[in-house]
Amino acid sequence: MTTEGKVYDIIVIGAGILGLSCAFHLKRNNPGKNILLVDRLSDVGQANTARSNAMFRNTFTSWDNQVLSDTSINFYLEVAKNGIDLGIRKTGYLWVMDERQLSLNERHVQKMIGNGIEIKKYDRADLESALPSLRTRFQDSDQEAKLLKLENVAGAVFGIKCGRLDPDKLSKYYEQQFLTLGGKILFNTNAKSLLLEPNEPLGIEGEPFVWQESRIVGVRLEGAAQSEIRADTVVIATGVWNNEILEPIGIDGHVKAKKRQLFTISARGNKHLSDLIYNSNFNDLKVLPYVILPKSGCYLKALEENNEFWVACEDDLNRPFINTPDPNLENCKAEPSYYEHNVYPILKGYFEEFENSKPSQMWAGLYSYNTLDSIPFVFTESGLIVAGGGSGSGIMKADAMGRIVDAIYRDGEKGEAALYGNVHYPVEKIGFRSRAVQREEWVI
Ligand SMILES: Cc1cc2nc3c(=O)[nH]c(=O)nc-3n(C[C@H](O)[C@H](O)[C@H](O)COP(=O)(O)OP(=O)(O)OC[C@H]3O[C@@H](n4cnc5c(N)ncnc54)[C@H](O)[C@@H]3O)c2cc1C
Known part of the structure; x- marks a missing residue:
């Protein structure tokens, strides 16, 4: 693999609530890694996270959604109990x-x-x-x-155990934690496309060819001092814009x-x-x-x-x-x-x-x-980890999703995430290779 010019171990694209949770859990559990969070807007949580109703509930028909939301809610309640105002109102x-x-x-x-x-x-x-x-x-x-x-x-x-929270306060909480741990953020920076390169480059124009093993090695940027940044792993958490960045290189964004x-x-x-x-x-x-x-x-x-x-x-x-x-x-x-x-x-x-x-x-x-079953997903693909498919309830599951992305980063799709409260969750359940979830019926 080419490592020349590599600055970061992980780049997370998208500083909505999902990307923020991913960046925080990745940095917390891999403190020695250089992690960069990139967003084309000027602050965290400014896209759909800011436009949300920001309600939370653990009342889902599918067991997976129950676990993803319940453990995330428990985490948010614990943060609030420790004196950080997340605007939580447990109204039911x-x-x-x-x-x-x-x-x-x-x-x-x-x-x-x-x-x-x-x-x-x-x-x-x-x-x-x-x-x-x-x-x-x-x-x-x-x-x-x-x-x-x-x-x-x-x-x-x-x-x-349902209610509402303030999505701006939750976004700021994750941002602050990530920065305190030494994470870096680049705002006003568009991830224009993904860099795909052969593992063993031959220097021939038109690479990678079908017979070469290749992987994502970074991103091309607009709006930043550097026109491209390289990393071992790129995490895609771009919400409704997953297809925009993934489909040009032939990966299904699934949203x-x-x-x-x-x-x-x-x-x-x-x-x-x-x-x-x-x-x-x-x-x-x-x-x-x-x-x-x-x-x-x-x-x-x-x-x-x-x-x-x-x-x-x-x-x-x-x-x-x-x-x-x-x-x-x-x-x-x-x-x-x-x-x-x-x-x-x-x-x-x-x-x-x-x-x-x-x-x-x-x-x-x-x-x-995620029109398949209205349950979020996380999957890997040649140097990428892709998360998304909140299906209208992404904030209330964001903490669990960040922990799952971190578990996949460390142990791959066969790994197990420790969700908040030490609830063990086999991450392949919400991947696409061995997906094992029931369709969610309570979507509003
Ligand atoms: C009206 C409405 C009501 C909702 N109500 C609820 C609710 O009550 N409870 C709940 O849990 N959820 C609710 N949701 C859903 C919730 O808002 C989303 O699931 C959640 O905010 C998604 O977070 P995200 O980080 O995936 O996406 P976003 O918040 O949209 O963030 C994606 C980020 O990626 C960035 N980005 C995209 N492409 C690029 C690129 N190429 N380069 C750089 N940056 C890029 C964007 O600028 C953006 O900041 C609601 C949504 C809406 C619209």
Whole structure:
């Protein structure tokens, strides 16, 4: 292998929450290695991590997602317990369901309980008393409910170790830890392409040829003093842009991007909405939990500190997948009409308090789907480690993903990662060579 000009042992591309966690765990467990984190933006966590709803939950149908999220949440809670503010609010997740959804999901809920996930079940009467504002029954004469096919509420499933955090604070935490350990970061630097070279170069134009063994030996950069940097290992954590960097050299990035939107509804000057934010029946914070309604994954999150709600809804069918998204997320815009015609009618149907509400702010980002099973992946390929496929829940699994990337770096795909709390996880389960996961059913 050519080592001439090599400066770094590892380059991590992408300083979103995933790349940050990878960089931190790699540096922590390999302190003697020179590690460089590269991002084309000017700070950490500025792309989809910043546009996220930043909720966390361990209530997933697949065991793998349960473990990835549960151990990550435990880590975040421990960091917070040690005095670092990550903006954590353990509000709980309230999945409100109609009769059909309750019965379809019963087996998943039983499995979660069997796996030790803390869950409380509500029947309709419990729910009506804990959350009186929620409309649980629709009259036959209610033409709007009929048109929207809003079903009567039959009950709810409440996830206890769930809530929200501040993605900016979490990003800054990982950055700080990485820098303190001696890691380096290059901002405003685009990784334009990957350097692929033969292991035994012959100096002939057109190398590598098919008969030569070759590997990735670094990256070509734009915006940095050096036009290329070499490293033994390159980690790709570029989220929805995995395909942009991998596909030109014939490696499948395994992600498809899809737009997701969030809308802010201010409760200022609206007593009914303000009152809805507070509720002493679900959590110690005495605030409304994160509520997912039975229709179209419509959800609301209360932010008592701002006297506002963030609302959205599943934005899936009839929405295009994007293979290589625009690098500039500013071009990915929220649509006021999406709120008006899709989110609002459902919200108002279940909570009268939202009558006439209009968004004061809105933005959009991109989900990075692994369309195979909606579970993240990590795989290796000739000098590369590729991670991604957060599928709309990448922040809540980021810590476990960083530990898995580190385990693969040290022991390869047959290795075992020690997730937070010393939970052992065979990393090949989320690779593509011996993938052994069940499709996730609870994606919102
Ligand atoms: C509206 C919305 C709501 C969401 N809600 C939640 C939620 O409630 N909970 C949750 O856990 N997750 C949620 N998610 C998903 C979560 O935001 C993502 O899973 C997570 O942020 C992905 O992190 P990442 O580091 O993979 O990607 P990103 O944060 O997008 O970071 C990728 C980074 O790579 C950099 N990059 C890309 N290509 C290059 C290159 N060639 N050279 C240099 N740099 C490059 C980018 O500049 C960027 O900084 C939501 C997402 C959206 C859009």
